[in-house]
Amino acid sequence: MNEATPPKEERTAALSGLGTSRKRVEDARFTQGKGNYVDDLKMPGMLFGDFVRSPYAHARVKSIDTEKAMALPGVHAVLTAADLEPLGLHWMPTLAGDKQMVLADGKVLFQAQEVAFVVADDRYAAADGVAAVKVEYEELPVLVDPFKAESDGAPVLREDIADQTEGAHGPRRHPNHIFTWESGDREATEAVLAEADVVAEEMIYYHRTHPCPLEPCGCVASMDKVNGKLTVWGTFQAPHAVRTVASLISGIAEHNIRIISPDIGGGFGNKVGVYPGYVCSIVASIVTGVPVKWIEDRSDNLMATAFARDYWMKGRISATKDGKITGLHCHTTADHGAFDACADPTKFPAGFMNICTGSYDIPTAYLAVDGIYTNKAPGGVAYRCSFRVTEAAYFIERMIEILAIKLGMDAAELRVKNFIKKDQFPYQSALGWEYDSGDYHTGWDKALKAVGYEDLRKEQAARVEAFKRGETRMLLGIGLSHFTEIVGAGPVKNCDILGLGMFDSCEIRIHPTGSAIARLGTISQGQGHATTFAQILASEIGLPAEDITLEEGDTDTAPYGLGTYGSRSTPVAGAATAMAGRKIRAKAQMIAAYLLEVHDNDLEWDVDRFVVKGSPERFKTMKEIAFASYNQAIPGVEPGLEAVSYYDPPNMTYPFGSYICVMEINVDTGTTEIRQVYALDDCGTRINPMIIEGQVHGGLTEALAIAMGQEIAYDEQGNVTTGTLMDFFVPTAVETPNYQTDYTVTPSPHHPIGAKGVGESPNVGGVPAFSNAVHDAFRAFGLTQSNMPHDHWRIWKTAQSLGLHD
Amino acid sequence: MVPGAFNYYRPDTVDDVIGLLGEWGDDARVIAGGHSLIPVMKQRLSDISHLIDLGGVEALKGIIIDGGTVTIGAMTTQHELITNDALASAAPIIREASLQIADPQVRYLGTIGGNVANGDPANDMPGLMQTLGATYHLAGPNGGRTVAARDFYEAAYFTAREDDEILTAVSFAATSGGYAYEKQKRKIGDYATAAAGVLLTMHGGSCSAASVALTNLSDTPVYCTDAVDILVGSSVDDEAVAAAVKAAVDVSDPVADTRGPVDFKKYVAGVIVKKAIESARSRA
Incomplete structure (x- = not known):
């Protein structure tokens, strides 16, 4: 009944499972312009909404005159806070336990804040309407410096909560103060620093930037008044969370809300939060009875939707004379803008900033973060990183360099001396995390050898001498970075957003002829989930990846999950996929046992089939089992072959890597030329090496x-x-250097397939590598710290301040 | 970011363009490549009711090299400037400068006429025309007239062109000797942090003719008379170069923006002018 069995290797290769550089199945449509993004959606009678935005960073709104706008042809409605107030929707909750104005309620708190929402026939008529709305403002003093927020005479920004001494994350000591968050042992750390041989101290600023996805944010809201159903297509990185939040805010029952994330053109954290545009579109659709579309333009996106970083990190690090680190102290002033709209797990108002001990065995540490309101756009999202992990990695990787300067040590040697050792894993960090697995020394050695580190240092020393002799105006910087990420949020016991546990899910349905559909609670924004999750499944259930359809993003069909950000898809949903696959396989084993007339335990799994132990000629392939599952009455077994898994991870995963950048710097023009970028990543088990390389690039x-x-x-x-x-x-191909990628594999011990996640590692490790290269070039001339971004004029200023233009 | 409503015209002749400008006055604007005008319209910074597209006027296109004089029609694209080999022989600095304007997609549409007539000091072509000592050909209701490029620019976006005139062509003498157009920018597509064009003719170890001009270092392009006077008659040795660089930097008057503060821009201007002079000398 069965043909001769092909060799194991051949059958494994036919699956395109784990470890295969399978081409992305998404690319056929994306490279041909056949993607289906929100702005591609056209519906009969659909209207378009656009915002009147504030030209001022801080002003009282004296009046809003919509009369002229309403008189324009094609304009249907102009919503203001006064219209939303009866619905209780003029403010909305943020993911960080604060609240945010949907439309300006009496005042504006940042430039480009949403003031009124014009609904019109198309985007041209809407823009005409926006131009015709007359808003009278009275300018107020502006606060842009978080260090001045609590000074005498500082303007009070949030009058709505000025008297509240208790916020979502504990006591508030000033109207412009949001929270203080602490981690670690303050007294013990102070004691260690007081007694240390050497203490290095520096303010490290990680400037405000923005994820700037290629596709800005937008949505189409459609309220069907006949059946009472609200459907919203949008650029949502977490569609299920949006549905629950929308239900809680609007009072519409959750089963009557359908959230659909179609193709998304990049998210990088920018599309996690809830924006006024979504709320206004929904209200406008309810008011007008037709679908309403809202799409940001580029400037709207950069100026109003969620920014990233903006952390002022004051660090002190102590060590023995020979370079063994003894303690780390960090106080961070976090500029959150006008509303605290960070997208962090609820118990972590500064995200996982307490991963800031990095890759090092630092016995004693303390971190405090003060969140501050300023007249800037809200946000504070994880831009291609886990929550505040880039900030943490940049902080520690700068502090290590600064300590090396203070000790007069080579910065690579200082790292080696302090890395957590392989046999210390699982490692308990001083700030409370349990690192799952790691082997830092192996990857680091490999990286140093790959770039020829010792020769580079000799070349650099020779360059410094040549510079001093006046033979060159170019300096050479060697940027070192060893990062440890903390991703895969997260265990429900300590990770939730607005009370929603951060598990994720996968639901698999095997079709009778042996193909399958899998649905997940995540949503790809370009990561290639349809490719990689099919590969996980192929290896688990023995069906070819090409026969497995992946679906995400429709809350009516996908199982509940918390979405895609913080490198959580592979650690959480990837695990759910593997676990659901294992449930399929367990049932398949029972079916195979019945068909082969043996006991379940007499079977063993062999790539794509169950084989009777000791009788390799007796087997059933998954395809055969799938057909039988539907079409053969098996006593005691329900027909069909389906499974669902909700995976609550026992721990985070901790990807790590060694990055080195070699950079030439012109001290006269401030221009830079990157000679080499070497990036070694360890993301545990590698699902698709080609996609990993793409993610790293x-x-x-x-x-x-x-x-x-x-x-x-x-x-x-x-x-x-x-x-x-x-x-x-945003770099073009011309500004982008060549990348040299490499890897080691240290599987996660608690993840079903040992995978850790990789999409965000290169951002976390890359920023310190580039920045350290700039700093390193000037180390011989006395530079300890300068602020990013290292654009031409800032580098020039550094050179000038060091007397290199004299 | 979408523009307000406007009427669109695509006439065939210069006379028709002039007629439309006369008819609509201040409410009308001509559009060439559109790289400057369209963003302004989309941001609604300018209220334009009548847009006159010069793309249909064949008389405004083409490059003529005749008896040592180069004439370039206003609607000639930067791509065409780069790919015209005769022009590259007659004035190689044009190709060198054009290749430093944005990227190929921009250069397929961007025109020399739009670039010089808009009066934006950040554009490269106005500075280049100072270097070349070009003549601008204008057409208006009373016929044609010419203006020297070095007399054309009054302030940012203010030029000697009247509202009812259009720029039809630029012309200049073919160059000989050394040339260079040097530009520092943050990224592809950016305006210059500092840029400089230099022409240099050497005879028997001495500089017989020179031209030095700056881009985006003042509210107009700057022709550096003093720098030229220093170079001409010198051997363009290090001392003369240093003096010429100083003279050029002295007449620059940049403003601080996201590219950097004034002291930085003036310093970089010096580096760029020096690089351009040395490059031109090496080719002379």
């Missing part, structure tokens, strides 16, 4: 942008000076 390019020029900058009046792509740096 993308993340490194964003890291390059952030380190070398990308920022959201404000002038003293709170005007955004980088509100278009002319000034907001």
